[in-house]
Amino acid sequence: MLWARNVVAMTKTSAGNLDKRYDVVIVGGGAAGLAAAVTLARARRAVLVIDSGAPRNAPAGHIHNYLGREGSAPADLLADGRADAIGYGAEVLAGTAVSAEREPHGFRILLDDGSAVLARRLLVTTGLVDELPDIPGLESRWGREVLHCPYCHGWEVREQRIGVLGTGPLAVHQALMWRQWCEDVTLFLRAELGAEDAESLAARGITVERGAVAGLALTVDDGGAERFDGVRLEDGTVVPVQAVVVASTMVARADVLTSLGLEPVELEMGGHVIGSAVPADAMGTTAVPGVWVAGNVTDLKSQLIIAAGAGLTAATAINADLSAEDTRLAVAAHRS
Numbered sequence: 001m002l003w004a005r006n007v008v009a010m011t012k013t014s015a016g017n018l019d020k021r022y023d024v025v026i027v028g029g030g031a032a033g034l035a036a037a038v039t040l041a042r043a044r045r046a047v048l049v050i051d052s053g054a055p056r057n058a059p060a061g062h063i064h065n066y067l068g069r070e071g072s073a074p075a076d077l078l079a080d081g082r083a084d085a086i087g088y089g090a091e092v093l094a095g096t097a098v099s100a101e102r103e104p105h106g107f108r109i110l111l112d113d114g115s116a117v118l119a120r121r122l123l124v125t126t127g128l129v130d131e132l133p134d135i136p137g138l139e140s141r142w143g144r145e146v147l148h149c150p151y152c153h154g155w156e157v158r159e160q161r162i163g164v165l166g167t168g169p170l171a172v173h174q175a176l177m178w179r180q181w182c183e184d185v186t187l188f189l190r191a192e193l194g195a196e197d198a199e200s201l202a203a204r205g206i207t208v209e210r211g212a213v214a215g216l217a218l219t220v221d222d223g224g225a226e227r228f229d230g231v232r233l234e235d236g237t238v239v240p241v242q243a244v245v246v247a248s249t250m251v252a253r254a255d256v257l258t259s260l261g262l263e264p265v266e267l268e269m270g271g272h273v274i275g276s277a278v279p280a281d282a283m284g285t286t287a288v289p290g291v292w293v294a295g296n297v298t299d300l301k302s303q304l305i306i307a308a309g310a311g312l313t314a315a316t317a318i319n320a321d322l323s324a325e326d327t328r329l330a331v332a333a334h335r336s
């Protein structure tokens, strides 16, 4: 894999454990985790990032709305982030953390290969999983013609014919929002429309398609390449849109946190559940002392640059906490 080029090889003890105690172990090497790693390594902390290599935006060709990195490939941003972190002395390990447990001086983080690492503090930046509506074809075109976020993809499909799959409670809101980028918007909707919504859609020139959606219309050519042709209705009609918009359910990847007793909570928008996230304060502090979170695992709405900022913020809080502990230990040693 491309991203593996900056990964540091780690030595293991005969027991299969990494024999080093880190100031901070960061589980998750996306934008949030790597920004935190750079900040902590620059603060001269011993840092390990454990990353399983599946950032949320991996299916997308390019990133947008990240100042100074407009149009970069997602993998390139992270490769540069890893190089930055490693340049300041952080270590990056390709692997998956499965759980964590308290031990006298911090935490033991367990990996799926049976190894473990020790850390004084733990930062979890594992992101989220987008669960897509159960409609055939969505999965394979996700991040290409199947879109969720106008700020990530709206400009790229401006003035194209788009369809909004009205599977969720926010379908009307989505259709009206995407109308900013595209004049030709079709809302595929079975649910009844209130008078106000119907009037708003009509006023913005949005077509409402009442036929039941069977799936995406995909054609495989002789070379095996898949082509997206539009939305297929149950009666066989293909509505020829160039992209479709869906609402995913955004589920925090929280296994490591739940193992420490930190459960995700459901989040609502306009009275509807849109996903789950692990609660934390503005610095990323969780209810478990010594454990911080940043990025999508705690904030479903955060874009890349916000996730990176949250990683930096959590890193400063962690460093302050470690400094306080270093001082307490120094005073105790000094007195004795």
Ligand SMILES: Cc1cc2nc3c(=O)[nH]c(=O)nc-3n(C[C@H](O)[C@H](O)[C@H](O)COP(=O)(O)OP(=O)(O)OC[C@H]3O[C@@H](n4cnc5c(N)ncnc54)[C@H](O)[C@@H]3O)c2cc1C
Pocket: 027, 028, 029, 030, 031, 032, 033, 050, 051, 052, 053, 054, 055, 056, 057, 058, 059, 060, 062, 063, 064, 065, 066, 095, 096, 097, 098, 125, 126, 127, 128, 130, 142, 143, 151, 152, 153, 253, 255, 256, 294, 295, 296, 297, 302, 303, 304, 305, 307
């Ligand atoms: C299709 C698509 C396109 C997008 N485009 C844009 C865009 O153009 N601009 C923008 O600002 N935002 C975009 N986003 C949103 C963007 O993906 C998120 O804002 C961003 O990924 C959040 O960063 P993060 O670090 O919190 O999580 P992630 O980027 O998802 O990183 C989490 C990392 O943790 C790792 N991980 C998870 N569990 C474990 C574990 N147990 N052990 C070890 N590692 C683990 C994962 O492999 C991953 O590398 C897009 C999202 C999607 C779905």
